[in-house]
Amino acid sequence: MQITDIKTYITMPIPGLPWLFVEVHTDEGVTGLGECSWYGNNTLIEQGIESVKPWVIGQDPANIEEIWQLIYRRHLRIGGRGPVSAVISGIDIALWDIKGKVLGVPVYQLLGGPVRESVPLYTHVHDARQGPTIEENVAMARETKAAGYQAIKTDPFLSMATQSGPFRGASLVEKLTPSAINHAAEWVGALRSELGDDFELMVDAHARFDVASAIAAARELELFKLTWFEEPVPQESYDALKEFRENSNIAISVGESLFTRYDFVPVLQDRLADFVMPDIAWTGGISELRRIAALAESYYVPFTPHDALGPVAIASTFQVCMATPNLYRQECIHAWFDDFRKIVNTMPEYRDGALWPLDAPGIGIELIHEEVERYAVPSSQGRLTTY
Numbered sequence: 001m002q003i004t005d006i007k008t009y010i011t012m013p014i015p016g017l018p019w020l021f022v023e024v025h026t027d028e029g030v031t032g033l034g035e036c037s038w039y040g041n042n043t044l045i046e047q048g049i050e051s052v053k054p055w056v057i058g059q060d061p062a063n064i065e066e067i068w069q070l071i072y073r074r075h076l077r078i079g080g081r082g083p084v085s086a087v088i089s090g091i092d093i094a095l096w097d098i099k100g101k102v103l104g105v106p107v108y109q110l111l112g113g114p115v116r117e118s119v120p121l122y123t124h125v126h127d128a129r130q131g132p133t134i135e136e137n138v139a140m141a142r143e144t145k146a147a148g149y150q151a152i153k154t155d156p157f158l159s160m161a162t163q164s165g166p167f168r169g170a171s172l173v174e175k176l177t178p179s180a181i182n183h184a185a186e187w188v189g190a191l192r193s194e195l196g197d198d199f200e201l202m203v204d205a206h207a208r209f210d211v212a213s214a215i216a217a218a219r220e221l222e223l224f225k226l227t228w229f230e231e232p233v234p235q236e237s238y239d240a241l242k243e244f245r246e247n248s249n250i251a252i253s254v255g256e257s258l259f260t261r262y263d264f265v266p267v268l269q270d271r272l273a274d275f276v277m278p279d280i281a282w283t284g285g286i287s288e289l290r291r292i293a294a295l296a297e298s299y300y301v302p303f304t305p306h307d308a309l310g311p312v313a314i315a316s317t318f319q320v321c322m323a324t325p326n327l328y329r330q331e332c333i334h335a336w337f338d339d340f341r342k343i344v345n346t347m348p349e350y351r352d353g354a355l356w357p358l359d360a361p362g363i364g365i366e367l368i369h370e371e372v373e374r375y376a377v378p379s380s381q382g383r384l385t386t387y
C-alpha cells in the first residue's frame with residue numbers, strides 16, 4: 001500500500017474555534033483521519049503539512065514510526081517541536097487510523113489492548129475571563145455534576161490588563177493583583193461549596209503569570225483541596241516551575257505546551273509536576289502520547305491528556321487512554337459534544353462522566369464531508385488574531 005495524497009480541512013462549526021483535520025489517502029482506497037488544530041494559527045500547520053507531502057507521498061502507511069522519525073529528524077535543526085510536532089501529529093493519527101482499518105481493529109487493540117472498560121473524563125465550567133458571574137458559574141457546575149461528571153476545571157483568574165501603549169502584547173506574562181487573587185479564591189470557594197469535598201476540582205492558570213503571582217495565588221487556593229493547579233507559570237522556564245514548586249503546597253499539572261517526550265524529561269527527572277498532560281494534536285500524535293505516558297509511568301506520575309480541540313483529537317486520545325495503565329482522566333469540553341456530531345459520523349458514547357468504546361476499526365470516526373464543507377473557513381481565517 002502507498003500513500004497517494006494528504007488533504008487538509010479547516011472547518012468551524014463552533015464560531016471562533018477553527019479545527020484543522022488531516023486525511024491521508026492511499027492507493028487501496030483506505031483513508032486515515034487525523035487532527036492538528038491550533039486556534040492561534042492553523043494556517044502555519046496546514047502549510048507545514050503541505051510542505052512535507054513530497055516526503056510522505058509514496059511511503060507505505062504501515063511504516064508509522066519511520067514516517068514520524070523522517071519528519072522529526074529532518075526538522076531537528078530548527079527544533080522539531082511546536083508546529084513541526086503538530087504536523088507530525090496530524091499525519092501520525094491518520095496513519096494509526098489506517099493501520100486499524102486495514103487490520104479491522106480499534107487502535108487501542110494495537111496498543112496492547114484495553115486496560116479499562118471506559119475512559120474517565122473531566123470537563124470545564126466557565127473561566128472567569130469569559131465574564132460570567134460566580135452565581136452563573138456555580139449553576140453550570142451544578143448542572144455538570146447532575147449530568148454525571150465527577151471532575152471539572154476552571155480558570156478563576158480575571159484578565160490582567162497590565163500591558164498598554166506601544167509594547168502591548170510584547171510580553172504575555174501577567175501579574176495578579178491582590179483583588180484578582182481574592183476574586184479567584186471566591187470563584188473557587190463557591191465551586192467547592194456547591195460541589196462538596198469529594199468532587200474533583202482543577203484550576204488552570206494557562207501559563208499566564210509571573211512566579212510571584214502564581215505562588216501568591218496557589219497559597220490562597222490550596223485550602224480548596226484542588227486536584228491540581230495547571231501551568232502556573234509560562235512554559236519555557238523549568239527553573240520558574242521549580243521555584244513555584246518549592247514555594248507552594250499544591251499539586252501541579254503541565255504538558256499541553258510541551259512537545260515530544262524530550263520536553264517532559266526535565267519535568268519528570270526533577271519532579272516538577274504531579275500530572276503530565278500532553279496534547280495528541282501538538283506533541284506528536286498517538287505514537288508520542290503513548291511514549292510520554294510510558295515515560296511518566298516510570299516515575300509513577302499519572303497521565304491526563306489535554307484535549308480542548310475537535311472530535312478527531314478526542315477520539316484518538318481516547319484510543320490511547322483505553323490502553324494506558326497510568327491514565328488519570330481525559331480532558332473534554334462536554335458542551336461541545338453536540339457540535340462534534342455536526343461534522344463526524346459518530347463519537348465514542350459518553351455517559352456517567354466517561355467515554356465508552358465503539359467497535360469501529362481505527363480511531364472509529366469519519367468526517368461528514370458535506371458538513372465539513374458547510375462550516376469551512378478559508379486558510380487565512382484559520383488563524384485567530386485574538387488568541
Ligand SMILES: [Mg+2]
Binds near residue numbers: 204256
Ligand atoms: Mg490548560
